[in-house]
Amino acid sequence: MNSPRIIRLEDLPVEMLMEIFIYFTADQIYFSFSQLNNYFNLILKSLPKLILVVHEHLDPFVLSFFNSFNKILVKFCDSHINRYRCRCQSHSINGGNRLYEIYPMIDPGWYLEFNKNLFPYYPSKIDNIIHPDNYSRLQSLVLPHASSKLTQLIFNGEFPRLKFCHLGICESVNVSFSMTTQLQNLRQLTIRGRLQGHVLEKILMVCPCLVYLDFSCDDSIPPFHFINCCFPSLKYLRLGRLHNFFFHNGQFVFLLSLFPNLLQFHLVGEQCPYNVETINIQDIANYLHRQCPLLKILVLCIFMQGHINGFFDSFKKITEMHSLFNYVERCEWRLTISSHDFIPHSHYICRYTRPSCR
Structure with a gap:
């Protein structure tokens, strides 16, 4: 049986066209295909999986042409920021199994007022991109920073299909304990x-x-009052930079007990300056053994108020305390213990590597 010969792009079945356009971003589709004919424009505007990638500039005609987007990614690792921060290229999130791929790893100084002149889009401009027509359809959102208005809309459940939400730096977060909304799809x-x-x-x-979950604040974590259960679904956790953090008063153990199935854990904590505890690395290793038996990747970054000089001759012993304590690094008052090579772009005074990892 002879099938009709297809010689024009618009003669392809709509289902096939939609599969083809998955591999293009919204601006690529607009500038390459939007001027063909009205029929083709109807197909383009009805694409169910449309990705908007914003670099330094966004043509307003792209926003006005399409009705809504499935994914929105606003790039921010340009040459300006690389001059001040890490020089890695901007990477897309890969299934959530890398905590370091989207944002700079070092928290201090990476704040909105420091870099607001370096980002191509202020939070208010990003709010204009994410208009109400996108609320019910949006599944993925990756931003360098987010306004308090947008953050509030997200936690109020205005984006019911949202699964991947990387907001970067947020101006403020107002989430009430009395809220009944739960973001079950996130x-x-x-x-x-x-x-x-x-x-x-x-x-x-x-x-x-x-x-x-990648959560960073400029505060200490108070005792939890409402949570009395664990979160077995959480596999990848980064917390930083937590102030007045205690390892031996139950805070660290309680925190670990909430996430029994952790595969990757990155903690940046500062010792309390007015109530300095003597940190026992062997105890920390024991806590991790008991509470996180599935852990595969680990970074502990501790800003110590004192007693760090006592660790100078103990780096080798530290690597013997836990199977994930493979690398130990010291920079002034910061002690870093990691499982998979040293943290890129960090400054240090001395380092030690477990012999089997060299």
């Missing part, structure tokens, strides 16, 4: 900034099904 969340520590408990209550 699997990945990044939220950083000068936030209050109690926001962490609120986020865990509102987002009970998270697999990936």
